[in-house]
Amino acid sequence: xxxxxxxxKVAIVTGATSGIGEAIANRLAxxxxxxxxxGRRKVKGAENVKKIIDAGGDAIFVQTDVxxxxxxxxxxxxxxxxxxxxxxxxxNAGILTPKRFEECTLEDWHEIMSVDGLGCLYCMWEVLxxxxxxxSGCVINITSRGATRPSEHTPFYCFAKAGMEHLTRCLSNxxxxxxxxxxxxAPGLVYSEMxxxxxxxxxxxxxxxxxxxASPDEIAGVALWMASxxxxxxxxxxxxxxxxIVS
Numbered sequence: 001x002x003x004x005x006x007x008x009k010v011a012i013v014t015g016a017t018s019g020i021g022e023a024i025a026n027r028l029a030x031x032x033x034x035x036x037x038x039g040r041r042k043v044k045g046a047e048n049v050k051k052i053i054d055a056g057g058d059a060i061f062v063q064t065d066v067x068x069x070x071x072x073x074x075x076x077x078x079x080x081x082x083x084x085x086x087x088x089x090x091x092n093a094g095i096l097t098p099k100r101f102e103e104c105t106l107e108d109w110h111e112i113m114s115v116d117g118l119g120c121l122y123c124m125w126e127v128l129x130x131x132x133x134x135x136s137g138c139v140i141n142i143t144s145r146g147a148t149r150p151s152e153h154t155p156f157y158c159f160a161k162a163g164m165e166h167l168t169r170c171l172s173n174x175x176x177x178x179x180x181x182x183x184x185x186a187p188g189l190v191y192s193e194m195x196x197x198x199x200x201x202x203x204x205x206x207x208x209x210x211x212x213x214a215s216p217d218e219i220a221g222v223a224l225w226m227a228s229x230x231x232x233x234x235x236x237x238x239x240x241x242x243x244x245i246v247s
Contacts, residue, residue, distance in 0.1 A: 004228035007032030010083040011227070012075065014066055014123060015093030017044040019192035020142060023216035024090055024223045029057030031224065033088065036079040038064035066093045066119030076126040085134060088227045089127045091120040091164075092142040098153045109156050116160035121167070128175060136179040138227050141168050143184040145242050165238055172236030181235040185223055188242025189213040209244030 011028050015021035017039035025035045029052040037059060039045050045061035052059040060082055064075045079086060094116045097108055120141055131137025146154055147161035165184050172182040189204055191213045205213050222241045225231055 004031055004224055004230060006224075006228060009033045009087040009227075010036070010079065010085050011088035011090065012036045012038065012079055012086055012123070012127065013090040013092060014038045014064065014119065015142075016061075017041045017048060020187065020190060020216045020219050021090070021092035022048055023220035024092065025059070026052060027217070027220040027224050028088070028227070029055070029059055032057075033227075034058040034083050035060075036075065036082070037061045038066070038075050039093070040065055066122060067114040069122050069125075072119075072122040073126055076123075076130070080130065086127050086130050087134075087137055089123060089131075089137070089139045090142065090223065090227075091123050091139070093119050094142065096154060096157050100153050101155045104156060112156045112160055116157065117163060120164055124171065128171070128180065131180045132175065132178045134179075137181070139168075139171075139180070139182040140223055140226050141165075141182070141184045143168075143186045143238065145186055145188050145240070145245055147184075147186065147238075149245065168238075169236045176235055181231070183226055183231075183234060183236065184238040185219070185226060186238050186240045186242065187214060187219045188240070188245045190216060190219055192216055207245070208242070212243065214241065214243065 011033050013021050013025040013035060016025045016037035025037050029035050037045055037048055042063045049059045049061045062075045062078050064071045066072055095112060141164050143165050144161040146158040147165045151158055168182050168184050189208060219241055222239060226239060
């Protein structure tokens with residue numbers, strides 16, 4: 001496994017109790033990154049932290065609902081109090097509610113926009129001033145192929161992810177002079193807790209040029225590169241990891 005010289009860095013990973021977020025937190029920890037995992041599930045978060053520590057890493061878990069600005073602020077404050085800085089922010093927390101447009105409700109809209117939209121926004125509001133003061137930092141926003149390619153029965157989700165991508169591009173321009181890189185990582189079909197029992201998921205695999213889905217660890221490998229100095233001249237980009245669907 002390659003070394004990305006990330007030892008001693010500090011990362012916050014939201015949605016880190018399962019799937020892509022858990023995999024990214026684990027991969028960062030193997031590179032010597034001190035990781036603050038966040039999520040709603042306290043028991044699962046504690047289990048993930050124990051695994052990292054047992055493997056020789058350094059991690060904490062902060063139970064966080066990213067739709068609550070006060071809880072996001074507490075997540076960042078606890079991380080800084082523990083580790084002194086924030087070098088990497090991975091906005092991974094998100095939800096997906098497959099419905100046809102005419103079946104969607106205003107409650108669906110508010111829920112998806114709160115988690116997939118405001119959650120990302122709150123985290124960047126709290127972390128970017130810290131990175132600006134440090135003169136360095138890396139933000140990775142986990143988006144989706146649905147941001148640019150219509151995805152069946154997920155109109156609100158696609159809307160939220162498209163907004164995330166454009167906000168990332170805007171902020172990448174604003175913060176480039178401060179040594180801060182902001183990029184999006186757009187996975188395709190990933191086998192996870194959220195998708196494993198969805199029969200539609202397996203139908204979609206037929207449309208992937210590589211004829212398979214990704215594992216969370218494969219996506220984590222891309223995130224690891226994005227967080228490293230090997231990607232030091234990459235900002236405002238959307239990196240597709242989709243088996244060839246978009247590209």
